[in-house]
Amino acid sequence: MKKKEARITIKDIAKALNLSAATISRVLSNHPAISESTKKIVNDKVKEMGFSLDPIASSFRSKKTKSIGVICPRIDIDFHSKVISGIEEYAYKKGYQITIFQSHDSYIKETEIVQMLENSLAAGVIICPGLETKRYDHLKKLGKSNIPLVLYDRTSEQLKASKVIINDFEASYNATIHLIQQGCKNLAHIAGNQNVDIFKSRLAGFKKALEQYKLPFQERFFKETKNLTYEEGKEAAEALLLNASIPDGIVCANDYTAAAALKVFRNNGIAIPEKAAIIGFSNYPISSILEPQISTIDDSAYEMGLVAAKILIQQIEDKEMQVLDYQEVIIKTKLIVRGSSDRKQN
Amino acid sequence: MKKKEARITIKDIAKALNLSAATISRVLSNHPAISESTKKIVNDKVKEMGFSLDPIASSFRSKKTKSIGVICPRIDIDFHSKVISGIEEYAYKKGYQITIFQSHDSYIKETEIVQMLENSLAAGVIICPGLETKRYDHLKKLGKSNIPLVLYDRTSEQLKASKVIINDFEASYNATIHLIQQGCKNLAHIAGNQNVDIFKSRLAGFKKALEQYKLPFQERFFKETKNLTYEEGKEAAEALLLNASIPDGIVCANDYTAAAALKVFRNNGIAIPEKAAIIGFSNYPISSILEPQISTIDDSAYEMGLVAAKILIQQIEDKEMQVLDYQEVIIKTKLIVRGSSDRKQN
DNA sequence: ATAACTAATGCAAACAATTGCACAAAATCA
DNA sequence: TGATTTTGTGCAATTGTTTGCATTAGTTAT
Numbered sequence: 001m002k003k004k005e006a007r008i009t010i011k012d013i014a015k016a017l018n019l020s021a022a023t024i025s026r027v028l029s030n031h032p033a034i035s036e037s038t039k040k041i042v043n044d045k046v047k048e049m050g051f052s053l054d055p056i057a058s059s060f061r062s063k064k065t066k067s068i069g070v071i072c073p074r075i076d077i078d079f080h081s082k083v084i085s086g087i088e089e090y091a092y093k094k095g096y097q098i099t100i101f102q103s104h105d106s107y108i109k110e111t112e113i114v115q116m117l118e119n120s121l122a123a124g125v126i127i128c129p130g131l132e133t134k135r136y137d138h139l140k141k142l143g144k145s146n147i148p149l150v151l152y153d154r155t156s157e158q159l160k161a162s163k164v165i166i167n168d169f170e171a172s173y174n175a176t177i178h179l180i181q182q183g184c185k186n187l188a189h190i191a192g193n194q195n196v197d198i199f200k201s202r203l204a205g206f207k208k209a210l211e212q213y214k215l216p217f218q219e220r221f222f223k224e225t226k227n228l229t230y231e232e233g234k235e236a237a238e239a240l241l242l243n244a245s246i247p248d249g250i251v252c253a254n255d256y257t258a259a260a261a262l263k264v265f266r267n268n269g270i271a272i273p274e275k276a277a278i279i280g281f282s283n284y285p286i287s288s289i290l291e292p293q294i295s296t297i298d299d300s301a302y303e304m305g306l307v308a309a310k311i312l313i314q315q316i317e318d319k320e321m322q323v324l325d326y327q328e329v330i331i332k333t334k335l336i337v338r339g340s341s342d343r344k345q346n
Numbered sequence: 347m348k349k350k351e352a353r354i355t356i357k358d359i360a361k362a363l364n365l366s367a368a369t370i371s372r373v374l375s376n377h378p379a380i381s382e383s384t385k386k387i388v389n390d391k392v393k394e395m396g397f398s399l400d401p402i403a404s405s406f407r408s409k410k411t412k413s414i415g416v417i418c419p420r421i422d423i424d425f426h427s428k429v430i431s432g433i434e435e436y437a438y439k440k441g442y443q444i445t446i447f448q449s450h451d452s453y454i455k456e457t458e459i460v461q462m463l464e465n466s467l468a469a470g471v472i473i474c475p476g477l478e479t480k481r482y483d484h485l486k487k488l489g490k491s492n493i494p495l496v497l498y499d500r501t502s503e504q505l506k507a508s509k510v511i512i513n514d515f516e517a518s519y520n521a522t523i524h525l526i527q528q529g530c531k532n533l534a535h536i537a538g539n540q541n542v543d544i545f546k547s548r549l550a551g552f553k554k555a556l557e558q559y560k561l562p563f564q565e566r567f568f569k570e571t572k573n574l575t576y577e578e579g580k581e582a583a584e585a586l587l588l589n590a591s592i593p594d595g596i597v598c599a600n601d602y603t604a605a606a607a608l609k610v611f612r613n614n615g616i617a618i619p620e621k622a623a624i625i626g627f628s629n630y631p632i633s634s635i636l637e638p639q640i641s642t643i644d645d646s647a648y649e650m651g652l653v654a655a656k657i658l659i660q661q662i663e664d665k666e667m668q669v670l671d672y673q674e675v676i677i678k679t680k681l682i683v684r685g686s687s688d689r690k691q692n
Numbered sequence: 693a694t695a696a697c698t699a700a701t702g703c704a705a706a707c708a709a710t711t712g713c714a715c716a717a718a719a720t721c722a
Numbered sequence: 723t724g725a726t727t728t729t730g731t732g733c734a735a736t737t738g739t740t741t742g743c744a745t746t747a748g749t750t751a752t
Contacts, residue, residue, distance in 0.1 A: 009738055020702045025740060035700060055466045057738035060406040061707060067445065075434060076648070081427035085420060088448050097445045097466075099413070102434050120401045120443075230635060259635050286632045289576060289605050302422070355708055366732045371710060379730060403708035407737060 008051045017045055028053060059121065067097045068312065069117040071127040073105045078284055079301045080128065083152060086305025087126060094313050096123065105130035111138040117147070124148040124312045129156070131196065148315035152308045154198060162315065162326040164308045168198045171297045171333040172205030175279045176251050178295070178335060180213050182277050182343045184249030188221035190236045190261060192228045192253040202253050202281070221247050228253055233260030241268055248276050249341075255280035255287040258294050262340060277341040292339025300331045307331060354397045363391055374399060405467065413443045414658065415463040417473040419451045424630055425647050426474065429498060432651025433472060440659050442469065451476035457484040463493070470494040470658045475502070477542060494661035498654045500544060508661065508672040510654045514544045517643045517679040518551030521625045522597050524641070524681060526559050528623050528689045530595030534567035536582045536607060538574045538599040548599050548627065567593050574599055579606030587614055594622050595687075601626035601633040604640050608686060623687040638685025646677045653677060 010028075014021045019038070026034050027042040046052075059065045068091055072080040084100065091098050099122070103110040110130050117125055118141065125142055129151065136159040142149050143161070150162045179187060189206045192199030203222075210217050220243050223236035233252065237260055240247060252258035258280030262272055270276050272292060280287055280296040287294040307329055314321045356374075360367045365384070372380050373388040391397075405411045414437055418426040430446065437444050445468070449456040456476050463471055464487065471488055475497065482505040488495050489507070496508045525533060535552045538545030549568075556563050566589050569582035579602055586593060587610070598604035604626030608618055616622050618638060626633055626642040633640040653675055660667045 007738090011738080021739075022703080022741080023701060025738095026701085029740085033700060038700080052465055054738055056402060056406050056411070058740080060402050060709095060737090061739040061741090063707080065402070074431060075421075076424070076427040076431040078422070078424070078427075081422040081424075084446070085422040085448065088421060088446060092447065097447075097462075099443045099445050100430070100434060101438065101443075102431065116443075119398055256635075263635075263637060284631075286635055289602075289609075289632055290636065291609060353708090356710095357708080367709075368711075368733080369731060371708095372731085375710085381730060384730080400708055404710080406707090406739095407709045407711090409737080 007054065008049055009054070010051075013042065013045055013049065013051055016049070017041060063121065065121050065123050066095060067099050067120075067122055068309070069101065069113070069122040069125045069127075070098050071101045071103055071110065071113055071125070073128060073130050074102050075100065079153070079282060079299065082301035083128075083305035083308070086302040086307075087309040088305075090306050090309035091313070094309075096309075096313065103130040105132055107132040107134075114138045114142065118142060118145050122147055124150070124316050126150045126152060126308050126312055128153045131193070148312055150308045150312045150315075152304055154196060156197065160326055162311055163328045164304050164311070164331060165198075165328070166299055166304070166331045166333050168201035169205040169208070171281070171299075171335075172202035172251065172253075173209050174205075174333075174335050175281070175295075175297055176206045176209035177212075178337065179249040179251060179277050179279060179341060180209060180215070182249070182273065182341055184247075184277055185215060186218070186221065186245065186247045187215065187249045187251060188218075188223070188240055188247035190233060190250060190252045190257045191222065191224045193226055194224055199253055206251050225253075225257065228257050230256045230260045233257030234264055237261040237264035241265075246270070246276070250276060250278045252278065252280045254282050255284040255294060255296055258296070258340070259286055259290055262290060262292075262294060273339065273341050273343050277343065279341050283336060287336075288338070290340075295338045295341035296336050298334040298336055300333060304331050353400065354395055355400070356397075359388065359391055359395065359397055362395070363387060409467060411467050411469050412441060413445050413466075413468055414655070415447065415459070415468040415471045415473075416444050417447045417449055417456065417459055417471070419474060419476050420448050421446065425499070425628060425645065428647035429474075429651035429654070432648040432653075433655040434651075436652050436655035437659070440655075442655075442659065449476040451478055453478040453480075460484045460488065464488060464491050468493055470496070470662050472496045472498060472654050472658055474499045477539070494658055496654045496658045496661075498650055500542060502543065506672055508657055509674045510650050510657070510677060511544075511674070512645055512650070512677045512679050514547035515551040515554070517627070517645075517681075518548035518597065518599075519555045520551075520679075520681050521627070521641075521643055522552045522555035523558075524683065525595040525597060525623050525625060525687060526555060526561070528595070528619065528687055530593075530623055531561060532564070532567065532591065532593045533561065533595045533597060534564075534569070534586055534593035536579060536596060536598045536603045537568065537570045539572055540570055545599055552597050571599075571603065574603055576602045576606045579603030580610055583607040583610035587611075592616070592622070596622060596624045598624065598626045600628050601630040601640060601642055604642070604686070605632055605636055608636060608638075608640060619685065619687050619689050623689065625687050629682060633682075634684070636686075641684045641687035642682050644680040644682055646679060650677050 010021045010024045013024045024042055027039050070087055075081055088098050101113045110133060125147060139149060152164045155163045155165055191203050194200055207217055223239055225232035233256055250261050252261060258278050262278050265276050266272055272278060280294045283296045283298040287296045356367045356370045359370045370388055373385050416433055421427055434444050447459045456479060471493060485495060498510045501509045501511055537549050540546055553563055569585055571578035583606055596607050598607060604624050608624050611622050612618055618624060626640045629642045629644040633642045
């Protein structure tokens with residue numbers, strides 16, 4: 001007797017109104033050939049019965065989903081979690097869900113995930129490629145399957161695809177210029193992994209600024225790290241102190257290494273910013289908590305996510321955007337001057 | 347002439363092997379009534395043709411998905427991003443995808459999201475309820491729809507559901523005992539929002555320790571904050587200094603407020619840990635970077651996510667687990683003693 | 693009034709996989 | 723040998739929505 005509490009379907013609405021399922025479907029997708037009057041009748045009934053389309057059946061039939069795959073190396077890194085936050089916020093507003101994966105910088109896993117997203121008909125993919133990724137066939141394949149793609153942060157010249165990046169070169173250049181304007185003449189750079197484009201660009205920006213002011217680039221003042229950890233920063237800073245003369249300014253490729261440099265130099269009696277000015281990169285929470293606060297570059301991670309989602313969804317939805325092959329967006333960064341480099345106050 | 351490059355289906359495999367689609371389906375789901383020999387034949391062909399099931403069609407027919415909904419207040423908070431990292435890692439291994447939402451602590455949005463997950467047949471839901479959430483009908487509804495649910499971090503007595511939490515009471519109790527053992531007699535507490543259970547528990551643990559050692563709980567040494575921000579911590583610490591006598595130990599409900607207290611006290615010439623010992627909560631990155639490093643409680647966020655995913659998937663898959671109504675898991679926390687409270691070294 | 697057209701709706705197929713039931717062949721038993 | 727059980731496979735219905743094409747009613751033109 002008891003009918004099993006089943007899902008309300010489009011047919012139930014149709015039956016209740018003596019219309020066909022097709023009409024209901026058309027109302028729900030705003031088909032132009034439906035009269036205003038029936039639209040109203042149907043919409044009212046839909047609300048009354050608390051009906052909503054079965055997204056799975058819908059996807060099954062239309063071969064389209066509302067889910068965006070997001071792949072990043074790790075979620076629990078401040079930068080990525082901010083980007084994802086931006087993506088989620090925009091995507092949600094536009095009616096998309098985001099499905100998240102961590103590649104842990106493994107190429108194998110990355111290809112696995114991409115394959116899976118292709119298989120499950122993702123509406124689009126946003127990815128920050130892993131460190132191991134040198135080949136991009138897996139991503140090119142997405143294009144062939146007509147799945148729009150947006151890269152963020154780490155990108156490659158090799159791959160023609162939409163990208164959202166910050167201008168690392170310019171940001172680093174600006175940071176360096178700032179230190180020079182504070183009077184620094186012997187500048188050091190604590191760099192990130194030079195196999196990664198963005199860290200190469202940061203070095204290049206640093207060099208460019210030196211060049212412009214006819215300051216020398218000194219090998220002994222250049223320290224590359226593998227992962228820009230606090231520990232590595234410490235080692236790098238200690239190594240800097242071993243030189244006969246020490247630098248009077250340090251441009252660091254992130255805030256952890258800047259924090260480490262700050263600590264090491266201070267512990268060695270070098271006044272910051274008077275004897276050595278320091279600037280970091282990324283505007284991590286720590287940078288505004290340390291004493292003195294660390295000058296840095298705000299990398300606009302949240303905005304990056306927002307924009308990535310925005311151009312992806314444009315490519316998904318806007319037919320006119322589909323004629324264009326890909327687009328590149330450069331997000332503004334902001335120089336944040338704080339105590340670790342601001343000598344003017346003296 | 348050109349056949350449109352279409353997806354390979356179960357029927358293609360069937361045709362190629364002169365079997366029925368049903369058999370292929372059964373092989374792929376490891377149905378017991380299939381002979382080993384045909385299993386092998388089919389599996390080989392599947393590999394050869396690079397076939398994989400269409401997850402959408404599969405979900406459509408079976409009314410089951412492989413996607414887990416995760417709802418948290420915000421992703422870009424260290425704690426949550428670590429939890430999510432743990433969830434993702436375990437879920438991925440088990441073949442599930444996670445779909446992430448931010449409630450931004452809005453009750454309305456939270457119910458919207460839950461409704462949506464119910465509608466899209468999520469395999470299960472993991473949620474940290476928002477601050478506004480006082481009623482739990484939306485979550486109870488999930489149970490009625492047979493969608494397993496796991497809460498983490500913030501929970502409620504009101505709701506009978508599986509939970510993964512840390513023992514905030516005990517952790518805070520241990521932190522307080524630690525300060526007492528360092529010789530503190532006038533203890534202060536910078537607390538989180540007392541409408542939130544976990545912060546209430548932290549206060550309770552603090553009180554319990556005082557009581558046990560017959561130390562007084564002094565109202566003037568109790569400062570509640572709204573969001574435990576660094577700024578609020580600063581105000582609270584400054585307020586503490588306005589008293590005729592100042593505390594010689596501060597138990598803070600997180601590391602930001604602890605960092606703020608550290609700074610304020612130091613700037614006022616109060617030696618840490620000698621004159622006042624400080625302990626935080628959560629083991630944020632900053633706590634190990636400040637000078638002195640801040641003692642804290644590691645909240646095992648990653649492990650929390652891992653376990654949440656584990657018990658959720660158990661409830662999804664394991665029929666035997668479905669007889670039990672719900673389970674509660676308490677994750678171990680760890681007291682991390684660092685410079686801000688360690689007086690023994692003197 | 694009839695033809696031609698437009699507007700609004702219905703019909704029915706299609707999508708890819710799953711599953712209860714039926715059935716044939718093989719194995720076991722009497 | 724015939725009856726019965728077991729094992730392995732196939733048949734065909736089913737799922738909820740979308741969409742090309744057909745159909746009907748209503749409108750306009752001739």
